[in-house]
Amino acid sequence: MRRRTAGVPAEALAVAAPIVDAVRARGESALREHAERHGDVPAGGPLFLDRAELARALDGLAAGDRTRLERVAARILTFAEAQKRALNAVTVTVPGGAAGHWIAPLERAGCYAPGGRYPLPSSVLMTAVTARAAGVKEIWVTSPKPGPMTLAAAAIAGADGLLAAGGAQAIAALAFGAGPVPPCDVIAGPGNRYVTAAKQLVAGRVAIDMLAGPSELVVFADSTASPAVIAADLLAQAEHDPDALPVLVTLDPAQPDCVDKELARQLGNLPSAEVARAALANGGVVVVASVEEGISACDALAPEHLELCLQDSAAVAPLLGNYGALFIGSGSAEVLGDYGAGPNHVLPTAGTARSKGGLSVYTFLRVRTWLRIDDSAAARPLVEDAAWFGRVEGLEGHARSAERRLD
Secondary structure, three states, X not given: OOOOOOOOOHHHHHHHHHXXXXXXXXXXXXXXXXXXXXXXXXXXXXXEEEHHHHHHHHHOOOHHHXXXXXXXXXXXXXXXXXXXXXXXXXXXXEOOEEEEEEEXXXXXXXXXXXXXXXXXXXXXXXHHHHHHHHOOOEEEEEOOOOOHHHHHHHHHHOOOEEEOOOHHHHHHHHHHOEOXXXXXXXXXXXXXXXXXXXXXXXXXXXXXXXXXXXXXXEEEEOOOXXXXXXXXXXXXXXXXXXXXXXXXXXXXXXXXXXXXXXXHHHHOOOOOHHHHHHHHOOOEEEEOOOHHHHHHHHHHHOOOEEEEEOOOHHHHHHHOOOOOEEEEOOOOOHHHHHOOOOOOOOOOOOOHHHOXXXXXXXXXXXXXXXXXXXXXXXXXXXXXXXXXXXXXXXXXXXXXXXXXXXX
């Protein structure tokens, strides 16, 4: 099993940097140049699609497809709105007045949806619906070679427009603006290594959700788990990308052989078998002697996705510390999270789940603090403490500023 480390490959940064610089300097002309060169859009083709064009794509969908897109979007919205309600304004008493915070959405969001090997309209919903739930006023989706389903998902999510471009050029356009696309306050969404490199390069100019790498799944199982189900779940993750990381942590020493047989059988008729086989070579099996040892192994891996296929998954779940998203019990397939049970599928990878959660409504919100002093006499202890600290730190001007409030 190949251990993952966070960070963007130097090669990807070297490729992305001149593209980002070109779009920053020349805007739409550089964006088009690189979008056409990388096959995002045909020569002279439309780069920017407005709300009316997105609506036409939605109207052109088969009724069943539209119903399913809307149903998934509604579940994502319900979950995001519940998250937002969990974060409230705060007011506390301080000497002579009060302090607190207010919650405010960011003004503009850029939402990236991959369009390469597997176009992901689901990522349009995960990012743009969540941004809209946060209260973001202007939302732009970007995706290379967008098909009708991607355009329709952008319409359902309430996007203000879509940029038909991908890669570093799209991230730079969202960060610095190009044509009708304004400079955004935050960029969110998964992408390949060049997208991730560009996000790192613009992170000083704009907020980003995370630097996400190839997909990861750890299945923690015991002898009660079905080898066929485990194999299906590992393959579902493996087919994402040749660099994906599928891992089995098991309490049953006999289980790996059974899972291997199922993997071989299921690969026989899997259309994405070539990609999945490459990804399986990255992964592996960890046999543990106890649940406690299994928990330690899972926490050390800190995977993007963690499935519990255990006799008592619900009891083990609260004991785990590091994961992007947790799936409790054999019925809770990771793919149900991918496709709109409610929680977001844009998640930390490469061990960064030790310190970071996945994309959520909080990605698009700001917590802004305030202070109000109404009674200067009652505030004397606060003023005196501030003056003392100013002099401790050698900042006499700070001390004098505080003490002016005693005059």
